[in-house]
Amino acid sequence: MDEDKTPEITDTSEVPDIDAPIETFAPVNVPTEAAEYVEKIETQNGEEGTTDIFNWANKTDAIKNDLHVEFFLFNRNYTPYTTKLDDELDSQIKSFFLFDAINEINLGAGTGLQVRDYELVESEKDVLLRTELSKVGRAETLIHLIENERNDIVEFVEQEHEFKRMKGIIARYSRKDGKGVFYIVKQISAGLQGATAWEFSDGRFKPFTPDFGWKVPADNQVLIVDNDIFIYNQSKFERLFNYDYKKQLLADAKVNEIEKLYKLSFPGEVTLQSLVLEKKTIVNKLQKLEIGAISQDQAIDYADTMGLELMTDDAGAIIIMDSNDLNMFVNLINEDYITSEITGKRYEIKSKKLLDDPEGEPPRG
Numbered sequence: 517m518d519e520d521k522t523p524e525i526t527d528t529s530e531v532p533d534i535d536a537p538i539e540t541f542a543p544v545n546v547p548t549e550a551a552e553y554v555e556k557i558e559t560q561n562g563e564e565g566t567t568d569i570f571n572w573a574n575k576t577d578a579i580k581n582d583l584h585v586e587f588f589l590f591n592r593n594y595t596p597y598t599t600k601l602d603d604e605l606d607s608q609i610k611s612f613f614l615f616d617a618i619n620e621i622n623l624g625a626g627t628g629l630q631v632r633d634y635e636l637v638e639s640e641k642d643v644l645l646r647t648e649l650s651k652v653g654r655a656e657t658l659i660h661l662i663e664n665e666r667n668d669i670v671e672f673v674e675q676e677h678e679f680k681r682m683k684g685i686i687a688r689y690s691r692k693d694g695k696g697v698f699y700i701v702k703q704i705s706a707g708l709q710g711a712t713a714w715e716f717s718d719g720r721f722k723p724f725t726p727d728f729g730w731k732v733p734a735d736n737q738v739l740i741v742d743n744d745i746f747i748y749n750q751s752k753f754e755r756l757f758n759y760d761y762k763k764q765l766l767a768d769a770k771v772n773e774i775e776k777l778y779k780l781s782f783p784g785e786v787t788l789q790s791l792v793l794e795k796k797t798i799v800n801k802l803q804k805l806e807i808g809a810i811s812q813d814q815a816i817d818y819a820d821t822m823g824l825e826l827m828t829d830d831a832g833a834i835i836i837m838d839s840n841d842l843n844m845f846v847n848l849i850n851e852d853y854i855t856s857e858i859t860g861k862r863y864e865i866k867s868k869k870l871l872d873d874p875e876g877e878p879p880r881g
Contacts, residue, residue: 525615537720537858545631567643567744569631573621576698579691580614588662589679589704595652596661596686597672608627613700614685617736619750625874634747635761641817645747647761652745653793659699663686667680703752758796767792767799775805777814779833781847791842798839798846805850815848823852 551749561711571637576583588596601609627642634647649656661669672682687700736748739758747753754760771788780788789803806828810818816834824844827835838843847853 521596531788545566560837566646567746569621569646569741569744569746570625572698572741573618573625578617579621580610580618582692583614584692585609585613586688588669588688589682590679590684590686591681592657594658594683596658596669597677597682598669599685606755609687612732613702613799614689614735616734617700617739617748620736629745634745634750635765639747639750639801645750647745647747649743649745652757652759653757653790655745657703660688662686663697691789698742699740701740701756702733703737703756704733742855760799763799763803764831767802770802770805770807774849777808778812778849779831781829781831781833781835785838786836786838789841791836791839795839795843798843801850805846807849810849810851816852818851819847822855824848824853859881 532776544615545622587599587601589599621644623629624644629642629644630759631644631646633649634645637643637645638647649659682704684701684703688697689699690697735752737752738748745753748766768789771792773790782791784786792802812832812834816826816828826841826848827837828845829835832846833838836845847864852868854865855862
């Protein structure tokens with residue numbers, strides 16, 4: 517009989533701990549415009565507080581049939597409205613809004629799907645983009661209204677609110693205990709409605725009988741979990757929230773320059789940044805704005821000359837009450853108002869091109 521032997525002990529020191537947090541992927545394809553911000557963004561988006569989307573999808577898949585869901589429409593001004601769905605739509609809703617979103621992540625976990633920061637890379641195959649909710653002001657405002665000002669949200673009524681003015685729909689999911697809240701957002705387009713709309717039924721076209729109809733987009737677009745936005749479709753995400761990171765990055769820098777060079781006064785909690793976020797036209801104008809070409813005093817005199825109602829306080833700060841005042845101020849420091857030397861009429865210039873200095877005298881007949 518062989519002598520007893522001590523069991524061989526396997527060295528597991530180099531075996532990874534399955535419970536350890538997954539290391540984030542290093543950024544690739546970093547746009548030149550954002551390169552200098554990479555270190556700052558990586559610091560803000562570290563592992564702590566970032567959703568493990570693969571773990572989330574796995575856990576949510578296990579309870580997906582028991583989740584409670586509410587739906588909210590929101591318009592182009594990002595005002596949310598409550599809405600109701602018929603029980604017969606239950607199976608379709610789960611598939612179009614939730615099941616497909618979970619499946620795409622779960623399938624991706626086995627085929628190399630990677631999570632990358634939206635600010636650092638462009639959309640590409642097998643990449644799920646992620647950004648922070650706090651960076652996308654309109655999305656953050658919508659979530660805040662739904663979670664904290666529910667009593668002030670009115671129910672959508674077609675006769676009052678018009679479906680054609682709606683921009684998107686939000687599905688708010690939660691567990692039975694009310695916790696584990698997350699959102700799925702989809703863009704919507706104007707539905708069929710009116711006397712000239714037809715429906716096809718029983719082999720023939722007939723007048724469209726409902727007030728309006730709408731086909732739910734089948735593609736996955738935006739998922740919001742805690743403070744993370746996961747972007748399945750980059751172009752639709754940007755259209756949903758009027759958000760373009762590169763433009764917004766430059767606009768933020770311009771805002772900082774304006775705040776340093778001009779004395780401005782805002783009411784209550786209103787800030788220059790919050791007003792800029794409300795107006796896509798101002799974000800676009802800031803891209804080419806030369807800050808400082810016109811001083812504070814020149815802007816005030818310019819407004820007087822053009823007969824504009826630009827207000828100042830006792831300290832000489834320019835008062836900006838709303839986005840209309842901000843638009844006027846930006847137009848002033850961009851020299852976008854002129855008086856015609858021929859007719860004496862005043863004009864706001866929508867676009868302009870700087871001419872070269874003239875050479876010699878113009879030809880005369």
